[in-house]
Amino acid sequence: MLPKATVYLVGGAVRDELLGLPVKDKDWVVTGTTPDHMLQQGFQQVGKQFPVFLHPKTKEEYALARKERKQGIGYTGFVCDFAPDIRLEEDLERRDLTINAIAKTDDGVLIDPFHGRQDLEKRVLRHVSDAFIEDPLRVLRVARFMARFASFGFHIAPETKALMAAIAESGELNSLTPERVWRETENALQSDHAQVYFDVLQEVGALEHLFPKLAYHTKQLAKQWDKHARWSLITAETPVAALTELNAYLRAPNQFSWFSEQSRLFIETNTLPLDSVTWEAWLSSVAAIKKPQPFEKLISILAHLTETEAKHWLALRASIAKVNAQTLMKQGFSGAELGQALKQARIEAIAKLNNPLLLKV
Numbered sequence: 001m002l003p004k005a006t007v008y009l010v011g012g013a014v015r016d017e018l019l020g021l022p023v024k025d026k027d028w029v030v031t032g033t034t035p036d037h038m039l040q041q042g043f044q045q046v047g048k049q050f051p052v053f054l055h056p057k058t059k060e061e062y063a064l065a066r067k068e069r070k071q072g073i074g075y076t077g078f079v080c081d082f083a084p085d086i087r088l089e090e091d092l093e094r095r096d097l098t099i100n101a102i103a104k105t106d107d108g109v110l111i112d113p114f115h116g117r118q119d120l121e122k123r124v125l126r127h128v129s130d131a132f133i134e135d136p137l138r139v140l141r142v143a144r145f146m147a148r149f150a151s152f153g154f155h156i157a158p159e160t161k162a163l164m165a166a167i168a169e170s171g172e173l174n175s176l177t178p179e180r181v182w183r184e185t186e187n188a189l190q191s192d193h194a195q196v197y198f199d200v201l202q203e204v205g206a207l208e209h210l211f212p213k214l215a216y217h218t219k220q221l222a223k224q225w226d227k228h229a230r231w232s233l234i235t236a237e238t239p240v241a242a243l244t245e246l247n248a249y250l251r252a253p254n255q256f257s258w259f260s261e262q263s264r265l266f267i268e269t270n271t272l273p274l275d276s277v278t279w280e281a282w283l284s285s286v287a288a289i290k291k292p293q294p295f296e297k298l299i300s301i302l303a304h305l306t307e308t309e310a311k312h313w314l315a316l317r318a319s320i321a322k323v324n325a326q327t328l329m330k331q332g333f334s335g336a337e338l339g340q341a342l343k344q345a346r347i348e349a350i351a352k353l354n355n356p357l358l359l360k361v
């Protein structure tokens, strides 16, 4: 690096440390240097558009201080300036929130031209400058930070909320690829207060643009749920046909689409209690025996949505798990006949149960 090159820790690492949270990824900014000098120092360039480098040993990200100016519509409409005379303050100014625009020097001095520390103390998410509108993804990021930091009691500054609403109104959110939308959403679903993400997006008028056809009503999500279950609960009121389209549009990974669609489908097509034939068909359609873990997760979602007890659902599975194919084979069944006999035996096993989910006929 050039002798005058200076390295600063920036972004989430500084923010999380000040909040007393564990620091995951460290991002660094370098001023006073050039891509060539970074390469000479053994850094490895990643991404062609922006001058971002990986440290030869730590593999942490080092970005040259840069200014961005928007040109045209959408995420790709940027020109990027990263001359060595760009000052740290200029780099911090293009960032999304004041709490994400604090830098720290090697010897621990904080550089905070936009008063991010004060906003951290006051629990405010506030945009740094008009550059906020240059990346519509920031609407989702703010919603995600509200969810992640819900237990700290953050709120969004009114002027920032107004900008978020203006971005939603402008149609710019449509320039985000579904993959980027999903990445932020999956990230938000990892937090205990994931519903806050959807509440914020709804409040600023972004939800309908990002999640077409999602029927959303806010609800508290208990801590016990994982990200797949949370997505199922968030989407629980969306008709299954619309939900299938939404999951496909978002490229939601398999487990998200499976749990959400199976739980919604069950609710849409059944009214409890059900007879033993219907239960047997359903248990086999969701691979209750072959895949016990996903099944247990599915029933914990369904038990919650139908306000029934999970133990009754588990009892249905337990009854068919006892039906033994070996015994039927010894009785001379094979091939398609064996399949039929197995099905019949399972139906009979369910019918014998004394279970409030079972319709006695």
Ligand SMILES: Nc1ccn([C@@H]2O[C@H](COP(=O)(O)OP(=O)(O)OP(=O)(O)O)[C@@H](O)[C@H]2O)c(=O)n1
Pocket (backbone or CB within 6 Å): 010, 011, 012, 013, 025, 027, 094, 095, 096, 097, 100, 101, 135, 137, 138, 141
């Ligand atoms: N659309 C974006 C994405 C990132 N940043 C800036 O780049 C930093 C690093 O971004 P990233 O690693 O994506 O997020 P973090 O803030 O570190 O948050 P997380 O803990 O979720 O990774 C942010 O703090 C912020 O200063 C931004 O201004 N606008």
